[in-house]
Amino acid sequence: MGTLYTDVALADGTGPELQLDMAILVEQDRIAWLGPASEAPTPGSGTEVVDASGTAVVPGMVDSHSHLTLPGGAHWIDRGFDPPEKLLEVAEHNARLMRSAGVRWARDVGSSVRVDPVDGGERALALGVRDRWRGHREYPYVRAAGTWVSRGGSLPSGLAAEVEDGDGLLRAVTRQLDDGADFVKLYLDGPDRDASPFTAAEVRRAVEAAHSRGAKVTAHSGTLVGARAGVEAGVDSLEHGFQLDREIVEKMAAQGTALVSTLAVLESWRTFGRTTTIDRFADPALASQIAARREWARESVRLAARAGVLIASGTDFGGGSLRANQLAWEIESLVSAGLEPWQALAAATRNGGQLLGEPEAGVIRQGGPADLVFVHGDPLSDPSALWRVWLVT
Ligand SMILES: [Zn+2]
Numbered sequence: 001m002g003t004l005y006t007d008v009a010l011a012d013g014t015g016p017e018l019q020l021d022m023a024i025l026v027e028q029d030r031i032a033w034l035g036p037a038s039e040a041p042t043p044g045s046g047t048e049v050v051d052a053s054g055t056a057v058v059p060g061m062v063d064s065h066s067h068l069t070l071p072g073g074a075h076w077i078d079r080g081f082d083p084p085e086k087l088l089e090v091a092e093h094n095a096r097l098m099r100s101a102g103v104r105w106a107r108d109v110g111s112s113v114r115v116d117p118v119d120g121g122e123r124a125l126a127l128g129v130r131d132r133w134r135g136h137r138e139y140p141y142v143r144a145a146g147t148w149v150s151r152g153g154s155l156p157s158g159l160a161a162e163v164e165d166g167d168g169l170l171r172a173v174t175r176q177l178d179d180g181a182d183f184v185k186l187y188l189d190g191p192d193r194d195a196s197p198f199t200a201a202e203v204r205r206a207v208e209a210a211h212s213r214g215a216k217v218t219a220h221s222g223t224l225v226g227a228r229a230g231v232e233a234g235v236d237s238l239e240h241g242f243q244l245d246r247e248i249v250e251k252m253a254a255q256g257t258a259l260v261s262t263l264a265v266l267e268s269w270r271t272f273g274r275t276t277t278i279d280r281f282a283d284p285a286l287a288s289q290i291a292a293r294r295e296w297a298r299e300s301v302r303l304a305a306r307a308g309v310l311i312a313s314g315t316d317f318g319g320g321s322l323r324a325n326q327l328a329w330e331i332e333s334l335v336s337a338g339l340e341p342w343q344a345l346a347a348a349t350r351n352g353g354q355l356l357g358e359p360e361a362g363v364i365r366q367g368g369p370a371d372l373v374f375v376h377g378d379p380l381s382d383p384s385a386l387w388r389v390w391l392v393t
Helices: 084-100 125-133 166-178 200-212 224-233 246-255 263-275 284-307 327-337 341-347 350-356 383-387
Strands: 002-010 019-027 030-036 047-051 055-059 061-066 103-108 113-115 122-124 141-144 148-151 161-163 184-187 217-221 237-240 258-261 311-313 372-376 389-392
Touching (some): 002 372, 061 350, 125 141, 161 166, 166 200, 200 217, 217 224, 246 258, 246 284, 258 327, 263 284, 311 350, 372 383
Parallel strands (some): 002 047, 148 161
Antiparallel strands (some): 055 372, 113 122, 372 389
């Protein structure tokens, strides 16, 4: 029994060289054998041989910044107030979109607290979604953060957990873990863009509480002040990191704080300048503010890469404007910002696995899971190959 994929080129995100003329034997959803096609085991009578010639195979990708219950689009925040029944339908649709795009892992970094229409519990909706999808191969593997933990006034009221001080922060973090969150998501943009919503000491107390329960803490960071407080407090990762400087990235590298890039969010806002009449995107003055944010965000990624920070990548689909099948856009954006294509592929595969502490995520190795994506083109010289998906196993 099994399936032998022959004559495939391998791009696993570990280096810049495409390995040609490879073969992969899959048995019971695991990679039973991987190596040069000329040395492949002779297929038994029960083995299906698939001519994969002309394709490159990459690991099932890891979207390290996703919001499974939300659809994205130019009104992405409004959609968070849709009824929970609708949001669960959205999640089902997102699962199909992800799979067809070769994205096998979702790190969900925030969903609204609602009464779950299926199990009746009141907690962040993505937690129930995660539990129901577990063990079903057609769905992505999910690790979920619970809801956003924010300072009141930072996000539209009714989306996130809103707290007023360090004690509230600690309680909300504890609540997410009690509800079953795999890790914790703090929101370090405040109502005042020029001030961190929490002090580093307040964040540190929350980080220590989560760590004592074996959970990591990540922080949404769109501003320099929030990034500084989060990194000083020892968060495990920054999301977006749109405004970093040299001092921050050096500290991140030294203490092992990862960056989860979401550059394509800003690219999508640029497209909305043409496809919508929404002032925020179409008004020339506001569009030029977006352009300035984009420049700093791209520079932040370069600084982080140069400093040796672990970079994972995500779409921010749902919680931002992208859709669930657009991780290739982020990989292209990273290359456009200055990463080598293989580094950008690593960000969307193995680095995501490292961030999650999941050795089976985003890798191709003998004995590992057969989460494979076959594309047309060489993703190590041209990231747009990742849009051209033929087959996802
Ligand atoms: Zn997000």
